[in-house]
Amino acid sequence: MARRRVLWIFPALLILVGLSIYPLLYSLKVSFVTIQGDWGISNYTRILRDHLLHVSLIQTFIYVTGALTIELILGLFLALLVDSLGRGKYFFRGGFLAPMLLPPVVAAIVWRLIYNPQFGVLNSTLKLFGVATEKLTWTSGEGSAMASVIFVDIWEWTPFMFLLLSAGLQSIPVEPCEAARMDGASSFKVLKDIILPLLKPTLFLAILLRAMDLLRIFDQIWILTQGGPGLATETVSLYIYRTAFRFFNFGYAASMSFVCLILVSLFAKSLFRMLKMSVV
């Protein structure tokens, strides 16, 4: 009987081993091979000294926390707003999803044109309102580049947060809210003490999904700034891509990927623990 069970899961197991486990183990092996073809831990020791990687890790952290925080707040606000509407809920739900339907590459190209300091629609519009746009260089400015790329992510992915949190809000029973209101609780108190605690599992799920997506951001930044100016928008995924496919140093790229995997796993684990605690 047990043998027959194993036989049934064998095809799935084969696919899993072939497409996930073997490549993972193989890349672990590659991460210990230096560019000269020798074995050793030099790729991992280089990680400790590589300041370009350190800068890109910090930038990734800024990017992830910046985009995630704003997307979460905006998504929650929009979800609550649309949920409170008597009419037109479906219209707004559909409308808000539009940016998310665009492929990230297309969205980035559109925003690259919008951000152009001299010919872009953003500065042209601001000029109409009398704003001095001469120094508004958006993705080209060392100080404004990160904020500009974060804004594009917020524009495109807040609808995702909105969608998840909207679904979460719909699953909350109406009775506790109505009872609280009848007892004289203010809207803020209902939100703080009833809606948000009940929404916690959805909130954690949304944060986890979005954070994992943000940590591997590549396409938008590649098209908007290619990591520049200087290192202003260089993120880990860009740096790993360059190391692997521009410099052809697969060993070092693999070792950096494993370090990132560990960091992301730790983050996900702590989030799961918080989720578990909140549910219990």
Next chain:
Amino acid sequence: MSLGLIALCFLTLEGCTKTSGETGLTVAVNAGVEGQALKEAAKDWEKKTGVKMHVVELPYSNLFEKELLDLKSKTGAYDVIMLDDPWFPQYATGGQLNSLDNLYKGQGLEGPESDFIKSTLDVCRQPWATGSYYALPYVGNSQLFFYRKDLFDKYSLKAPKTWTEVLQGAKKIGSAEKMYGYVMRAAAGNAVVADFMPLLWAFGADIFSPDKKPALNSPEAVSALKFMLALGEVTPPGYTGYNADEVSAHLLQSTAVMSINWPAWIGPMDDVSKSKIVGKIGFTQIPSEKNKGQAELGAWLVAIPSGSKNVAKAFEFIRWATSPTQMKVAAFRGNPPTRTSVFDDRDLIQKFRAFPAQKESLASARPRPRTPLWNEIENVFGIYLSKANSKTMDPETALNEANKEITAIISRNL
């Protein structure tokens, strides 16, 4: 093994285009203006010989990674590849490309004809200018200096011969015409390095000293970077994010007076549907300063991977595609040639007014350092040049840091 696995994943789709037993040729070309003529040539070759031609068009960065994966794992997915000349040192090492010397000898020939412009042939040899041939030059790309001839005439100025004259002209015309005096590419990476190299050379500096040690911390290099920042003052704000598109848009829209640019943008300057400056722009040589001005070479080459199973046919095709007759056909299609005889062709000169300037620029053009580590060096150099242009690092520190990083790259790869 790892390369083999990656190559297998990447090349699966390309591999599907060639069925087993079929003896056609698969050609990898750049999906841009530079690849257009070779794509057309492949179609003509199919009509002429009946050899089935599969053209795989790939964007610039994908072309590099897919070609190099194919070369390293010798999958034989491509019979002919098109490559940018800075990639050549990385491609030509370790027997990844077929040497053309024996193929020429097999046909009773010494090597490529002397009609090819020397600078473009030199980058087809490993080691540079002296070794065996592993490629043939197809696209004769080198930088040119674009300037508004009408405005220079209006203010009784001659075409700038030095960088000092460029800055003076940029300030004078820019302020009088309410335009940006100059416009340059300074996006991190390839863009800013490409626009800085002619300045670096003109100011008497180079990335490496004659004994091949990084030499970016020289006073001459610092002067060149300081001059670049001075040019930045008369360049549109936000130029630190500019690439070729933005630079050319400023010229086409008549909002900038001068720039370094590439031959692919000559045509659009005189195209009424795209340009506000038809017939108003002049093309001249890269200005001098301490040293004679030299353009950066950006030739595209054609080569045969050693994994190809159709070497003889592939060689026949690349020789035909780079022949004078075929190169003239390609030139009419907009491809900058690599042969003197084609540049001197009267019909072509009549059609392409910049041809004499292009020929002069190409003949004296200088390649980027011939090292397999160029991509990594260019990346780090570009980061620090970009930082200096963004004014987050002073020129001395930026070049010192770049020099340190380049030294580290070289010692890591020894």
